[in-house]
Amino acid sequence: MLGLNSKDFTLFLVVVVLVVAAPILLNPFPSDSAFAQFNAGYPALMQRFVIFGILVIGFNILFGLTGYLSFGHAAFLGVGSFAAVWMFKLLSYNIVPAVLLSVIVAGLFSVVIGYVSLRRSGIYFSILTLAFAQMMYAIAYSDLLGKFFGGIVTNGETGLQVYNDDPQILMGPGDPTVPHLFGWEMNGSFTWDVGGWSFVFQNGYYLSGILMLASFYLAIRIFRSPFGLMLRAIKSNQNRLAYTGVSSRPYALAAFVISGMYAGLAGGLLAAMDPLTGAERMFWTASGEIVIMSILGGVGTLIGPILGAGVIKYMENIVSTINDNVVHGWFAFMPDGIENFLVTVIHPFIGKGWHLTLGLVFMAVVIFLPGGLVEGGQRLGRLFSRRKVEEKPPTATTEPAE
Amino acid sequence: MDDIILQILNGLDKGSAYALIALGLTLIFGTLGVVNFAHGALFMVGAFCAVTVQRLLGLSHTIIDESQTDFLGNPLKVEVPYVEGWFGPEMGQALISWSVPLAILFAIPVMILLGFIMERGLIKHFYKRPHADQILVTFGLAIVIGEIIKANFGANPIPTPAPAAFSGSLDFGVWLGFAENAIIYPYWRLVYFLFSMVIIAGVFAFLQFTTFGMVVRAGMADRETVGLLGIDIDKRFTLMFGLAAAVAGVAGVMYTPILSPNYNMGMDFLVLSFVVVVVGGMGSLPGAVLAGFLLGILQSFASMNEVKSLLPGIDQIIIYLVAIFILLTRPRGLMGRKGVMEE
Numbered sequence: 001m002l003g004l005n006s007k008d009f010t011l012f013l014v015v016v017v018l019v020v021a022a023p024i025l026l027n028p029f030p031s032d033s034a035f036a037q038f039n040a041g042y043p044a045l046m047q048r049f050v051i052f053g054i055l056v057i058g059f060n061i062l063f064g065l066t067g068y069l070s071f072g073h074a075a076f077l078g079v080g081s082f083a084a085v086w087m088f089k090l091l092s093y094n095i096v097p098a099v100l101l102s103v104i105v106a107g108l109f110s111v112v113i114g115y116v117s118l119r120r121s122g123i124y125f126s127i128l129t130l131a132f133a134q135m136m137y138a139i140a141y142s143d144l145l146g147k148f149f150g151g152i153v154t155n156g157e158t159g160l161q162v163y164n165d166d167p168q169i170l171m172g173p174g175d176p177t178v179p180h181l182f183g184w185e186m187n188g189s190f191t192w193d194v195g196g197w198s199f200v201f202q203n204g205y206y207l208s209g210i211l212m213l214a215s216f217y218l219a220i221r222i223f224r225s226p227f228g229l230m231l232r233a234i235k236s237n238q239n240r241l242a243y244t245g246v247s248s249r250p251y252a253l254a255a256f257v258i259s260g261m262y263a264g265l266a267g268g269l270l271a272a273m274d275p276l277t278g279a280e281r282m283f284w285t286a287s288g289e290i291v292i293m294s295i296l297g298g299v300g301t302l303i304g305p306i307l308g309a310g311v312i313k314y315m316e317n318i319v320s321t322i323n324d325n326v327v328h329g330w331f332a333f334m335p336d337g338i339e340n341f342l343v344t345v346i347h348p349f350i351g352k353g354w355h356l357t358l359g360l361v362f363m364a365v366v367i368f369l370p371g372g373l374v375e376g377g378q379r380l381g382r383l384f385s386r387r388k389v390e391e392k393p394p395t396a397t398t399e400p401a402e
Numbered sequence: 403m404d405d406i407i408l409q410i411l412n413g414l415d416k417g418s419a420y421a422l423i424a425l426g427l428t429l430i431f432g433t434l435g436v437v438n439f440a441h442g443a444l445f446m447v448g449a450f451c452a453v454t455v456q457r458l459l460g461l462s463h464t465i466i467d468e469s470q471t472d473f474l475g476n477p478l479k480v481e482v483p484y485v486e487g488w489f490g491p492e493m494g495q496a497l498i499s500w501s502v503p504l505a506i507l508f509a510i511p512v513m514i515l516l517g518f519i520m521e522r523g524l525i526k527h528f529y530k531r532p533h534a535d536q537i538l539v540t541f542g543l544a545i546v547i548g549e550i551i552k553a554n555f556g557a558n559p560i561p562t563p564a565p566a567a568f569s570g571s572l573d574f575g576v577w578l579g580f581a582e583n584a585i586i587y588p589y590w591r592l593v594y595f596l597f598s599m600v601i602i603a604g605v606f607a608f609l610q611f612t613t614f615g616m617v618v619r620a621g622m623a624d625r626e627t628v629g630l631l632g633i634d635i636d637k638r639f640t641l642m643f644g645l646a647a648a649v650a651g652v653a654g655v656m657y658t659p660i661l662s663p664n665y666n667m668g669m670d671f672l673v674l675s676f677v678v679v680v681v682g683g684m685g686s687l688p689g690a691v692l693a694g695f696l697l698g699i700l701q702s703f704a705s706m707n708e709v710k711s712l713l714p715g716i717d718q719i720i721i722y723l724v725a726i727f728i729l730l731t732r733p734r735g736l737m738g739r740k741g742v743m744e745e
Contacts, residue, residue: 069534099653120729123437127680128729133720134673138718147419284673288541295538356553359545366539367527 011303015216019209022046023199030196034329037321040158040314043189043202044273048313050205050212051269056293056305057212057219058262062255063291064300065228067235068118072133073290075113076106076260078140078282080267082153085160088275092170093162093179095186095207099268106264107257109136114256118249121238133287140279159278179272181207186272204273211269215262219373220302222258231255292362298372308371312358320354404584409573409702415591415660417698418598419445422653423675424682424690425605429643431501432622432685433639436525437533439540442672443547447516448654449507449663450551453560456501459485477585500565502659510653517647519548522641544668552665564590564659590659597656601649602691608645618642622685677725683738693736697721 004012018025027041042048059073069174080102087098117128139145142154154160162168179186186204193199222228233241241248271277280286289312299310327346331339349357369376422659423445430438462481470478486494487567497504524543563569570588609615621628621635628635654663661667678697682689703709705717728735 006604067534069537116726116730120733123684124680124729125536126534126537127676128726130673131677131725135719135722142718144718285669291538291541353549353553355545356549359542359549363539363542363546366535366542367524371533371537376645 002217004220004224008224012213012217012220015303015306016213019050019166019213021065022049022209023201023205025037027197027199031198032171032196037326038318040309040318041199043187043200043205045207045313045317047202047208047269047273048317049310050208051219051266051273052293052309052313053212054208054215054269054305055263055266055290056297056309057215058259059267059290059294060259060299060305061219061222061231061262062259065223065231065257065293066236066304068121068252068256069291070117070129070256070286071291072113072129072131072287073259073263074286075133075136075282076110076134076263077203077267077270077286078277078279079109080106080264081218081271081277082160082267083264084268084271085162085275085277088162088168088179088271089160089166090169092168092172092175093177094170095179095268095272098179099265099332102268102271103261103264105263106267108347110257110260110264111253113229114253114260118252118256130284130287134284137279137282137284140282154279156279159276163274179204189230196400208269208273209267212257215265216302216306223302227251227254266342292358293373296362296365297374300376301372301374304372304374311373315354315358319350319357320352322350324351404580405706405708407575407705408585408587410567410699411507411585411587411591413699413702414595415698416701417695418595419653420673420675420678420698421691421694422598422601423671424678424694425602425687426577426653427675428681428682428685428687428690429605429642429646429649429677433614433618433642433685434521434525434529436536436542438525439537439672440520440544440547440647441540441650442668442675443544444513444516444650444668445654445657445671446551446663446665446668447547448509448513448651449562449658449667450555450654451651452502452505452562452655452658453663456498456510456562459483459498459501459504461598463701483597492493499567502562502564505553505655506652508656510648513648513651514644516651517556517644518640520647521643523684525643526640535686536602542657542680544672548665548668555665557665559662560660561662564593567592574704584719594656594660594738598653601652605645605649606687614641646675674721677721681728681735683735686737689735697724700724 001014003008008288019393023043023046024042026046027039029035029039031039040049050088055073055077059070062073063069083093083102083105084098087101091097113129113132117125117132120128141156143152143154145153149233154306164170166176176183176185180232181203184203186366187202187289189200190203210225229248230248230251236254238248267277270281293308293312294305295308296311297306298304324343324347327350328339331342334342347353349360365372404509418451423441426444427438427441430436430441460483462483464479465482466477467480468477472478483494483498485497488494489497509538520543525536525541569587571586572592573582573585574587576582609619617628617635618638619632621633621638625635657663674697675694678693679690681697682693700720701717704720707718732738
């Protein structure tokens with residue numbers, strides 16, 4: 001079906017169902033229950049799931065297939081966001097030109113950076129991409145382009161946003177003043193109250209979701225194509241590839257540009273959901289986060305990185321909001337001494353300390369589970385079913401992204 | 403002319419920090435073959451050793467001083483640091499004032515211990531894994547160390563002043579025959595530069611003139627043969643990791659008066675130090691030192707107003723530009739050895 005084999009098609013179908021039903025699936029607790037804070041089914045977070053999903057799907061094409069570890073991918077995300085906001089400022093709030101331009105601009109940047117960086121491999125490639133990304137961050141953060149040409153380009157520390165006196169030449173009189181797709185507002189939503197639950201279906205989420213599915217479909221096709229095989233060959237043995245008379249660089253560059261364009265698309269969508277951006281999106285910790293997401297989920301697998309992006313964004317939004325009172329609530333049934341002890345033990349890992357949890361989980365995954373959560377799921381699955389790996393469908397680990 | 407000398411001087415202290423961190427990175431890379439993304443975190447931990455010592459020495463108790471009274475005529479409560487009680491007021495004040503240099507004594511064992519734990523507990527298991535895995539696990543470790551520091555010391559920079567004796571500035575220009583106040587250089591930066599020179603010289607001398615260092619150098623050149631000769635090279639390499647950690651640590655301790663430490667400083671320095679290592683040549687100790695000073699001075703030249711008005715913001719990106727240029731024209735870096743990190 002759709003040019004996919006049955007296994008991939010099942011996987012794709014599962015992801016489609018998950019994306020479509022996410023507003024319901026991610027809201028398992030009634031809104032007034034004590035567990036409501038663990039619900040992930042609100043639009044702002046679900047948008048992040050799918051947008052960062054796009055980003056890591058693209059990153060996976062580069063790192064997962066060719067093995068080139070880019071430590072500067074957030075730069076393309078940032079470039080995409082800036083391009084999109086400029087389209088909002090110059091043309092109108094319609095997101096079509098914004099997203100298109102963000103993909104194109106990110107593609108152009110990745111051609112240049114990729115061409116230079118791919119002349120080296122291994123650690124040098126990582127450091128080169130890191131250097132480029134840091135350079136772009138420095139340029140954006142102090143708005144060097146603006147100082148050079150006069151006016152503002154990235155607007156430095158403040159960040160770029162749309163002001164009332166911007167030209168917006170294509171803006172009609174009745175057009176919405178928020179990002180929209182031909183009048184269909186991104187932040188418009190429909191709330192469905194049933195029982196104690198209230199499910200929010202938001203336009204922006206579904207648009208990003210559809211684009212994520214399209215990117216995912218494209219990624220599956222790339223993974224299964226001769227081109228994808230070529231990329232895997234780069235990872236497994238570049239010398240041998242050279243001896244057989246194949247120059248690997250065009251293939252690696254193509255993978256780099258594709259993943260850069262994916263990042264640009266994600267950046268454009270981030271701006272389309274919330275029309276402002278800043279240089280901090282390009283900082284190298286943001287690039288590090290992309291790497292963490294991919295590794296955590298399982299780099300080189302189709303579904304892994306998306307899973308990783310979901311886990312990280314969920315942790316970022318949910319774990320960071322848990323405070324001591326909540327933990328006290330969990331252990332309230334215990335004697336006071338034990339309760340206080342447990343709260344003290346857990347305290348450093350929640351709330352503001354969620355980065356510590358993230359770092360520890362990430363280290364544990366790198367040390368014990370180089371294949372990420374997908375490998376973990378497969379191991380668990382093998383433990384329980386005692387079947388061979390080959391019979392195990394890769395969808396076995398497709399939990400909702402939480 | 404005086405401007406140029408001033409910029410060179412300004413570049414020296416930053417260059418010293420880059421050189422010290424890059425030296426440790428190169429030591430670890432040359433001996434263990436591991437790319438250590440947590441090295442910046444070690445620098446930061448060193449800086450927080452200084453903060454810890456400062457706080458320990460500053461621990462105080464309240465006494466009621468009968469000789470002083472507040473505006474109501476009641477005896478005044480004053481905070482008296484314990485050290486003043488133990489060693490007398492003058493000696494106590496001096497100890498507090500000299501907390502940063504004293505912290506070196508505290509930092510060296512702490513850093514060596516931390517280095518041992520890191521190497522034996524974690525990095526040892528990553529020798530056989532790909533470089534990407536080493537980068538990832540040490541990157542994770544850097545996050546964890548940073549967060550632990552943040553949880554204990556907060557996220558804000560903590561000022562740690564230099565000893566009062568070094569708080570002023572040196573009018574360096576007068577020595578060279580320039581007008582007064584033409585070249586002003588803070589004493590502490592001079593101290594930092596001299597200190598880093600001592601450390602660098604010490605590390606080189608250790609490697610060059612001791613039997614231990616000779617074995618380590620032999621191990622860097624050909625680990626397998628050294629092992630076959632019946633020398634437990636792993637043990638020595640672990641020690642070198644501890645040494646590299648201590649170098650990064652004392653570099654951090656001494657840097658605190660120049661830059662108030664916060665939990666992020668390690669990451670900032672790490673990215674630049676990597677660039678320094680790559681420019682100097684992976685695995686080359688003199689290269690790391692040379693590139694550290696070179697890039698530090700280059701950066702301070704780029705932040706001169708004359709240069710900035712010509713190319714705004716060049717100071718922020720010059721190091722990366724140079725790194726990209728060097729990597730593309732001289733892939734091995736300025737003084738890189740053949741066969742190191744070449745696929």
